[in-house]
Amino acid sequence: MKTIIVGGVAGGMSAATRLRRLDETADIIVFERGHYVSFANCGLPYYVGGVITERSNLLLQTPESLSARFRLDVRVDHEVTAIDRAAKTVTVRQTQTGAETVESYDRLILAAGALARTGITPAGLATRTLRTVDDVDHITALLAAVTGQASAVVIGAGFIGLEAVENLVHRGVHVTLVEFGSQVFGPFDAEMAAPIFDELLVQGVDVRLNTTVVASADGGVELSDGSVVPADLVIDSVGVLPDTSLAARAGITIGASGGIAVDGSQQTNDPSIYAVGDGVEKIDAIDENPTLITMAGLANRHGRATADSIAGEPASAAPALGTAILGLFGLTAAMVGWSEKRLVRAGRAHRVVHTHPASHATYYPGAEGMSMKLLIDPATDAILGAQIVGGSGVDKRIDILATAMTGALTASALTRLELAYAPQYSSAKDPINQLGYVAENLAAGTTRALQWHELAAARAAGAVLVDVRSAGEFAAGNIPGAINVPLDELRDRLDELPDAPLIVHCQVGQRGHTAARILSQSGFDVQNLDGGYRTWTAGETSLSLTPARATNSERIPA
Amino acid sequence: MKTIIVGGVAGGMSAATRLRRLDETADIIVFERGHYVSFANCGLPYYVGGVITERSNLLLQTPESLSARFRLDVRVDHEVTAIDRAAKTVTVRQTQTGAETVESYDRLILAAGALARTGITPAGLATRTLRTVDDVDHITALLAAVTGQASAVVIGAGFIGLEAVENLVHRGVHVTLVEFGSQVFGPFDAEMAAPIFDELLVQGVDVRLNTTVVASADGGVELSDGSVVPADLVIDSVGVLPDTSLAARAGITIGASGGIAVDGSQQTNDPSIYAVGDGVEKIDAIDENPTLITMAGLANRHGRATADSIAGEPASAAPALGTAILGLFGLTAAMVGWSEKRLVRAGRAHRVVHTHPASHATYYPGAEGMSMKLLIDPATDAILGAQIVGGSGVDKRIDILATAMTGALTASALTRLELAYAPQYSSAKDPINQLGYVAENLAAGTTRALQWHELAAARAAGAVLVDVRSAGEFAAGNIPGAINVPLDELRDRLDELPDAPLIVHCQVGQRGHTAARILSQSGFDVQNLDGGYRTWTAGETSLSLTPARATNSERIPA
Structure with missing residues (x-):
């Protein structure tokens, strides 16, 4: 059995090594159009920033090491340009010499990944993506050649854009971050992204929301707001799209999402051809529709499943949650499942919980705050998504939620998770349990x-609106027009409250809940402001960044 | 409705505050025999060590604050000495004056906790437990009075004993740790406890295994090995037993495990009397039998459930996994479910996996190692337990496993968990996914x-035995008598291998797996040494600590 794999990074190489372990006698050829295989793509920004100091650390494997350990025939600088499905052959071009060869296959695995999205950044502008070893070689050489402080413009405030910003700042570069949308970190809901925006300002980043780059200008680029900003370097991180041209030309079915359509065993419409990785559709765990999720973990997992399938082992891809995480100047922002705005767009009913717990027991030194958002199906109590931003312990909590979703635990069942508690790690009621209680x-x-x-x-x-925080907290900042009745005085001051529907709030929501219980049992019509003053403030900040032309439905989850 | 609660710490106070939130009109009296309520019991060792610097930080609530916020009638220094179930009254003694009163109840909640286990440390020896604010006041005063370096003997190397050791060392005290068993940290299997033992030696702790304290001696204590060790202070941390005497005297059913027997709503055999916390049996999640697990998180959760039950809300206690964690000199050791030795004792079939992954992608700086052990039901693939010891990220992984167990995910299903990956947090295949793959x-x-x-x-x-590590690794330390054939040379050197059953091993197990695949497909009868050289070394170390008198069945999981 001869298997050809197109693409030698996460998905392709996971398939190749697993296939070898399952079958010592298989013929396995990997064609990689770039000069490197199995490189640490998620580490590239950190090499630019000097956090990863050795370039060799980015190169996890070489064709030689893969040959020695796994007897893989890995050919870099080889681009597969055509598939002849009837003949079961591929045409391969050596990218340096242009020499073309034809290679036969019994099974073909397409793992070419994604390409940078075009059409947003003007054509002709000299930009660089941050996706390959070549990219980082180019960027680091360019920055090293600048005398004095270098300047960069980063276009797009998603995962890669923000990682690029952090690393450029870390390297001493002045950065302008240009984002078309009205918030940074678009995967998050706007109020959850507020701490990220604040941190970018603290770090001296010039953040331009609701803005695009329109042209190159002398020493920099011109923005849609008419200003010119300096730029020795322009990084294009507006996003990626599946690289499906090879597949499409061969008549492989492309799904509505734009990725190659595959079944649960990663098989395309041609039973001899499999596909895996960022170029391929996944099944979304929330609505079970095909979707695009570009994650190394999924590429690895599905690459392995492809090998199992080819080797005759049972393999079926589980639906994908899209768990993702961003580190940014000591902040961590992580998410799983759907955001509120995505639920709103899909017209899907949802319940929202915001909390602001500490990473561990506050009586033990070093606890750091975090903000959490949980999205729940009100009919089934199923968890639909979560977002967390804060300091230490964010990664742990998103992983617990991702595991709970995979285990089909309801939101209320989070109360009964037994999470490890000693005061330096958690609280006796972990933030996850607290989400469950709410x-x-x-x-x-x-x-x-x-x-x-x-x-x-x-x-x-x-x-x-009744603010049940202490007089001191109220004086330090409040929602205009709120009445202040501290919680511990509430029972004695009920007669001061008006005969009207009441909304109570505290700092984070917990005292507000106790106040709401007191008031509702005393006959009041009362609601608790979810997430308290802290969520309200973040939400108002996010609104203030939205241009006036936006309609209300674009600005907030209606 | 008048509810009396006996005990004002985790379980009792969770019941009290939840009950108030559910019922503004309830009469709620809390009797606490100590002088403090709602104190941070898990923080006490860290106050001794000076990590928590303010004594006030240990006192989370006072009777006054609980009255103001929750209208609770909290009476400290009040011990309930008798229950008259027919009359539905309790007799209460003011511990300072001795004055006795009788108080009626509609519902009674027993939350008196546990008492230090007696009978191991000789009677008459002046020891101190580390369980109350009074204990830490006594210990800190005693240490402050010592001129020069103080010495302490800690008896018992479980959670509290090891936390006491860490904090005494942190304070500059010379510590002898005396443990009756043949390993430290008894909840772990011996080979997983080896790094903890090593770390104690590095920190200068005088660890005496297979040893007891037999008598007081001039300036210290005499041990069962005949030696005398200095001790300005002796901390007794041999463990706790449920405090059931009040309940037993009143005819409340005590279970076979020694704790008060309760149903799923925390109700005892008397429908007006509930019980919660360390004095009460839990249902074990692995075998569904009543068991003792003394954890603050369970006490809080069950306290809340008790209030729900009394208020007429649905409440049912989930079975308990006993997730637990220890921090020790920068190491973290955590576990969930059953250990291998417990499975062996119960005669329960199990499969074992050891791995030694890094906390995050090794190409990103700062990755720390950890050792993991997973115990699996071979018939159902259910996860029966796990132990992890190492640096950062241990707490995250044990919580993921605890959540997976609650969600009834199989061991193989760990492969499909989508855990958040960026290189500073994890690897594209997280250590949990890797456990699943194995x-x-x-x-x-x-x-x-x-x-x-x-x-x-x-x-x-x-x-x-064939060691497939590199020649350099082999030279740096190997299992006596092993043949060294590096993995990358294995396919070319098959003819050097004997015609015998083979056992392959590498450093941690991963290369061994690839070697085993090569060899089994080449016709060899081969097994991979689980966890590689690292687990074997830890296991051999643990054996070397066991006295010769121990039989094989006591020493290792047979």
């Missing part, structure tokens, strides 16, 4: 919550 | 594994 109270009707973006309309309709 | 290969028969403690017998029966 969710359970909402599901049981023990508490009623109002979201930050619903507050203005509720007050316009006559509701009165 | 488990899946074992379940599928793709690989056959041999455990460290099975090696000697297999070799005695004629198996030949």
